[in-house]
Amino acid sequence: MISLGIVRLNGSSFRPIAYLTIFAGLAGVLGCSEQSNRKPTFPVTGTVHVDGKPVEGIRVELHDSKGLDPKQPTYSSAFTDAEGKFVLSTYDNGDGVPEGDYAITYMWGKLNVMSMAYGGPDKLKNKYVDPKKTPFKLSVTKGKPNELGVVELTTK
Amino acid sequence: MCLTSSLVAKRRYAFTLVELLVVIAIIGVLVGLLLPAVQAAREAARRMQCSNNLKQLGLGMLNYESTYKSFPAAYYVGEPAGRYNIQPMAIGILPFIEQQNLANQYNSSVTPSNDYGPAGVANVAVISTVVQTFVCPSAPSAQGRIYDGVLPAGSLPGLARITWRAAPSDYTVPTGVRGQYANLAYAAYPGGAGGDRHGVLRATVFNAPTTSKIGDITDGTSNTFLLGERTGGGTLYSGTTAVTLPAALADLARSNGGGWGDALLGENWIAGTIGNPPTSFPEGPCAINCTNVRGRAFHSFHTGGCQFVMADGSVQFVSASVDGFSLCSRVTRQKGEVFSNND
CATH class of the missing domain: 1.20.5 (Single alpha-helices involved in coiled-coils or other helix-helix interfaces)
Structure with a gap:
């Protein structure tokens, strides 16, 4: 045999x-x-107040401190709801953010109905849109959900 | 002797209960096997009809190009400002897809709008006619998807709000790639997302001289999309679920450019979105079947992907799990990417 x-x-x-x-x-x-082309993501939530009040439609974006990963590039963002709350998404609605260190930027613009692009003028006067200058940082680590609490922004 | 033979004869002409049950069980199993297959075959037939429509539109465009030495403008905006002459892409190709009658009824010196007098209203009657070549049978019924379109005040400098009514088109113009979808797709590409990210058809706004000839497609006609699928009408979808928009966003659906005679059909820079997007439709890594919102993604009711007609007239099915770089490479006409065409 x-x-x-x-x-x-x-x-x-x-x-x-x-x-x-x-x-x-x-x-x-x-x-x-x-x-495995997707990175594992971990929930990140928060609330945005502008001059002490919740505002709808503010765009929250994350910027990786190491820049865009060329192998598995990701982009995490969210828009605030009527109560100012947001849940960050990367691949699917509300799925969270991959591990890493990020700068958080905020913009209060609006959707241009012609081009379908969200843009200025920023009612927050571009104070929080530069990833290098924004005071808001976030570190996402494995298995640890993040609740950012109330983020106070100002138009003044 | 006589008795037994008659008994045997009687037995031969009847089925027993067990035999009947066995036959019924076998038929049941066969039906159970066949029915799902029949459903799948029906969707396959609809998808074939859908790809045939794409092919006709692609050939219509190519014939238009050989007649006029240029593709039609993705959309056209002429001056004077204030009361612009806004023209959709599809009017020009009507004679090339056997719709000469509709083309004859159309007055191309007036915007199809309810607000620009009798000629504008007459044009609205033309663009609200369902043309089967623009309808993908996999999508919901076309008659139910005739919708009221709107261009909000100030969309163009000095423009007052205009409205119209349009019949759906399930095929869209990819005018380019931009935003986060392009950023992610070109993350590992030398030079990044910069440079010319236009698709084949270009908009002609304020008589700016933009041409799009076959010769401008330097990436190769077999590697570049002419048209792709995007479910038309006045309903926005998250996946295949119809979305109910909050009142403040009602105009979003009416400005989605989901009609064949809707000029906004030609303003569609793909920026991607996320899976099952909320009504804010954030930009992201998904550009196939995640939503039919203009400027976000291609969309169809086929399982697992969308169909496209290439600039050489062939039809391709692209999987929803396609690599962003591969999809972007096929949208752009001059960026010169080297990519794999297999997914």
């Missing part, structure tokens, strides 16, 4: 089996790499 098996492996039936194995292996590797 064993010798028969060896003969078969060395014979003509070896090639298709080998190709199939290599193909299956490749497919497995490719499938896995596609699955």
